[in-house]
Amino acid sequence: MGEVRMKFAVIGSLGWAGIRHVEALTQLGHEIVAVVDPGEGCAAQAAEIGAVAVPSLDELDLSSIEAATLALPPSLHPAATRKLAKAGIHVLCEKPMAPDSKEAQELVDFAKTVDVTIMPGYLLRTNPHIRGFVEGLKKLGPLRRLHISTNVRKPSMAGWRSEPVIGGALLVNAIHQLDLATWFIGERLTPRMAQLDNAHHEAPTEDLFYTALVSPSGVTASVLSSWSPHPPISNDGLMVTDAGRLRIEAESDTGNIVLMQEGYRLNGEDVVLDDIHGAPEKMVGVNQFVREFEHFVDAIENRTPLWVTVEDNFAVQKLIEDCRAAAIAPAGRTAARR
Numbered sequence: 001m002g003e004v005r006m007k008f009a010v011i012g013s014l015g016w017a018g019i020r021h022v023e024a025l026t027q028l029g030h031e032i033v034a035v036v037d038p039g040e041g042c043a044a045q046a047a048e049i050g051a052v053a054v055p056s057l058d059e060l061d062l063s064s065i066e067a068a069t070l071a072l073p074p075s076l077h078p079a080a081t082r083k084l085a086k087a088g089i090h091v092l093c094e095k096p097m098a099p100d101s102k103e104a105q106e107l108v109d110f111a112k113t114v115d116v117t118i119m120p121g122y123l124l125r126t127n128p129h130i131r132g133f134v135e136g137l138k139k140l141g142p143l144r145r146l147h148i149s150t151n152v153r154k155p156s157m158a159g160w161r162s163e164p165v166i167g168g169a170l171l172v173n174a175i176h177q178l179d180l181a182t183w184f185i186g187e188r189l190t191p192r193m194a195q196l197d198n199a200h201h202e203a204p205t206e207d208l209f210y211t212a213l214v215s216p217s218g219v220t221a222s223v224l225s226s227w228s229p230h231p232p233i234s235n236d237g238l239m240v241t242d243a244g245r246l247r248i249e250a251e252s253d254t255g256n257i258v259l260m261q262e263g264y265r266l267n268g269e270d271v272v273l274d275d276i277h278g279a280p281e282k283m284v285g286v287n288q289f290v291r292e293f294e295h296f297v298d299a300i301e302n303r304t305p306l307w308v309t310v311e312d313n314f315a316v317q318k319l320i321e322d323c324r325a326a327a328i329a330p331a332g333r334t335a336a337r338r
């Protein structure tokens, strides 16, 4: 792991995620053969890393690469995934893999027909800090209640992250929390209620998403995702972007756990992950994209089972739609401010 050098293309290489893909692959020593993006700056980006600049996937020489990462507007992900996979290329596709759950399900069916690794980019699943937290969670016994929140600093709401269909606090941030909740509980979750509102910003999409979920065996989960100019800062949880803090708390009938900056607090006792005897490598503060790509390459090379799958992507895209359907104030969101 980490020693295999693969030939990659990064598609959507000039975007927020694409730039991080380029950085992480470079750090891991993989060869980026091509960067694919129609944006200005692609040639300069390519020159810096010794890659070729390609304006579109249609013009990419598929025989020159073994694997590709996709970081595009989600509506473009399914066709690109298919084209690459059919050419025998392994694909890491950013979340969400599709514009809706119907296309997400079609990708699940498609993935069964090809012999390449297709992995969605829910990078918290591969984050060693979160994976360490899951080990603590298991010590609690059957989970009864879980709460996951993100508070992201947004002085304003501009750009595509605020656009209907592709933006908003639910799709941009809560998607990761809904995925974590489903993973931690290990059961399908159903919303009792959901809220998409604008607490701070007048914008076409919500700056606040909240849902109360239940599982078939009666586990309760709540998820809050908030965008605001001055988010509250707490000492627990961890920064998942430079402007966003993730907090997780959970309880069983016999104990509780809180995610902490250095590990977790289990029944009031701090467990510092990097100090765990025999911890193989640094778990806290790692570059999440580096760990995500390490796992992706490990799955390709060694057939290690994927920690996150196209089925998981479908589950979360379906849950997003269920939450939208359950929303108590689905449209005219600014009404809540008046």
Ligand SMILES: NC(=O)c1ccc[n+]([C@@H]2O[C@H](COP(=O)([O-])OP(=O)(O)OC[C@H]3O[C@@H](n4cnc5c(N)ncnc54)[C@H](O)[C@@H]3O)[C@@H](O)[C@H]2O)c1
Pocket (backbone or CB within 6 Å): 011, 012, 013, 014, 015, 016, 017, 018, 036, 037, 038, 039, 055, 056, 057, 070, 071, 072, 073, 074, 076, 094, 095, 096, 121, 122, 123, 160, 172
């Ligand atoms: N894993 C995460 O935490 C995370 C974080 C941010 C974004 N994302 C996901 O990554 C994807 C991209 O988001 P972003 O924030 O980087 O968006 P972005 O708008 O910053 O970047 C998208 C890039 O794609 C390029 N592009 C558009 N059409 C293209 C095409 N046909 N061929 C090649 N390039 C094309 C654009 O020029 C742009 O550079 C989304 O699915 C998003 O949800 C994931």
